[in-house]
Structures are given as C-alpha cells and as structure tokens.
Amino acid sequence: MLRVKKLFGGTLSLRDYNAQISKIYAMVKTLNKLTELSMPKIQKIMQPTITGV
Template identity: 65%
Template structure:
C-alpha cells in the first residue's frame, strides 16, 4: 500500500474503508498497466 500511495498519490481521497479499498485496487490496476506497457514483448523465431 505504501508504494502505491507514493507513486499515485499521498493519500486516499475517499473516507469509507470499503471504498478506500476499491480506490486502492484501481490505483494498483493502473500501476500494473503502466508496468505492462514498459515490458518488452519478444517472439522466438525458430528456423
């Protein structure tokens, strides 16, 4: 949670605990997508 907060915002903006969890999941999904975009995609060519 600490890493997510450092990268995507200092604090969660919503007050209810259950809603904060959903907000954190959304942040983690965005972070995973950004990580995926930075990964190399390679194909093995066999001759």
C-alpha cells in the same frame, strides 16, 4: 507501495473502507498496466528444420 503513493498521491481521501479498497485496486491495476507497457515484447523465432537429410 512507495511508487503507488508517489504516482497517485499519498493519502486516501475516502472515508468508507470499501471505497478505499476499490480505489487502491484501481491504482494497482493502473500501475500494472503502466509496467506492462514498458516491458519489451518477446517473440520466439522458430528455426526451420531440415528434412530428408
């Protein structure tokens, strides 16, 4: 939660509880997207099979 607060600000300025929850969901979704962008893409390399040996 500390990283979310550091990146997006430490307080919620909205008074409505549902609006606060929506804002938190948006923050977490953005943070997950940023984390996904920093992850390396891994592809499985298939080894060729030898047939007729």
